[in-house]
Amino acid sequence: MILVYIEVRDGKIKKSSLEALSEGRRRADELNTELHAVLVGHNLEGLAAEPFKFGAAKTYVLENSLLSHYSPSGYAYALQSLCQEINPEIIFFSATSLGKDLAPRLAANLGVSLASDCIKTEVRDGGLEVLRPIFAGKAFATFRFKSSPVMASLRPNVFPLIDALDAQGDVDKRDVVIAEEKVKDRVQEVLKEEGAALDVTEAEIIVSGGRGMKGSENFDLLKELVGILPHSALGASRSAVDADWIDHQHQVGQTGKTVSPNLYMAFGISGAIQHLAGMSSSKVIVAVNKDPEAPIFKVANFGIVGDLFQVIPHLKQELEKVLSE
């Protein structure tokens, strides 16, 4: 059986978990095995049926009021007892903040190795192989597992969703028995950045600025583009972050986030090797830069040599026009 961990945020199942479930469905078909989903938390029964639409035959709901907020030690404890009982062959997580935090804790408990942030899974000679970027995408490695269960976290925004099914399944709700001292690191509060939109790792479109933006106030121009483009997020190069023009959580690159959106728009970003590593797997890249020799043009599908401050207002106008059509 393939087990997929389903992450809930703000009362909703995250899309990246449904992507992991969809990938689980494809591999389960090949391996001729079942696909199950698991949710951990409190008062989650209302969400238990959603995994059925994405191919799960069964949803485990592990509940305890102590788990109403995320705690890696508490959640790993709840999951390990389920895994020991049902013995999955493969466990998928989505490589979100939570997935990257929880999957290794569970793996250590089960005594197995884990492949993080995979971008492809494949069945070969009856076993699972996964592909993952290393050095933030300067290289790619394919791994096979010698330990069981196989554990992998899957990068958000890479694995396509299956068409939603009109299917039913079993809900197996369990009250987790857990002592309070086992929940050692529980989230007390979630502080949201004002007007915080999508994170760069989850966005379908990234509008990103670099040194050529010349100052923090000019990032407002990019924010306007983010405002009109659906499912978009604001990104930045390291130079812009180090100049304090924009917060680090927007940084794309080897010491920031590695992203693979459908569209990456680079404004005033020259394309240092660390930045290119972090965004070269974007499906479409466009760049606006004054310098015709900028390395970013070597990876861009479409480049404009010119002054971004003159191009952006026209670009905004044109985008508004086509998006309202």
Added chain:
Amino acid sequence: MNIYVFVKRVPDTESKIRIDHNTNSVIEEGLNFVLSPYDEYAMEEALRLREAKGGKVTAVSVGPDETTVILKKCLAMGADEAILIKDDSGEQYDGLRVAKIIAKALETNLQDYNLLLFGKQAVGSDNSQVPSMVAELLALPQVNVVTKLEIEGNSAVAHREIEGATEKISFALPAIVSAQKGLNEPRYETLKGIMMAKKKQIPVVTLQDLGLSDGDLAPQLEIVKMEGPPPREAGRVIEDEPEVAAKKLVEFLRQEAKVV
């Protein structure tokens, strides 16, 4: 406070990565190795905590003899001691293997700790696994990707960066914390620090000293293939009046790329 900071030697981020396809490994020749960038924030935080509360900071790394270079850097930044856990097996991309070594060291040689600091990931393997795994193996609280840390006696509060928000977590020490950029601004080594670091001995602990056998540490991930990034086809670069250029770009996005 007794703090251990776990650090790793990695190729600097400027490096171009070349691959030996016979051994499925990165060619190390010509690479410049440094202290992994996120480990610098962990080191800095440890030094600040010691400055505020007293105690001791020890930098620890798992790796080959060459790792002493980054341990010297930690000493030059201000660590009281540094320890090398010698492991010549090379990069295996297997977090559990490293976590087992560190957990075993913490159970045997490195005792009486209040705080274990890591970088949120090592640049290169990009696993983000070892801190969480060590936490589980030692049944400790963990807070990863931390941008703010406050400690009062045995209680701590940390801010952890997640997608578009920050989680606030309270926990008890001893605990594992991994550092994210933004936690602090790492200091540069002083000349005096560098001179002092030169004189300091770095004790070497072997895996045998820790009672670990090859069998305990057999890698469980097999590298089947390693390759460079897929080449991107050269695109089109235009130089036009801003209005015309913007129009052509939107046409491309809408009709060819179909992404807006």
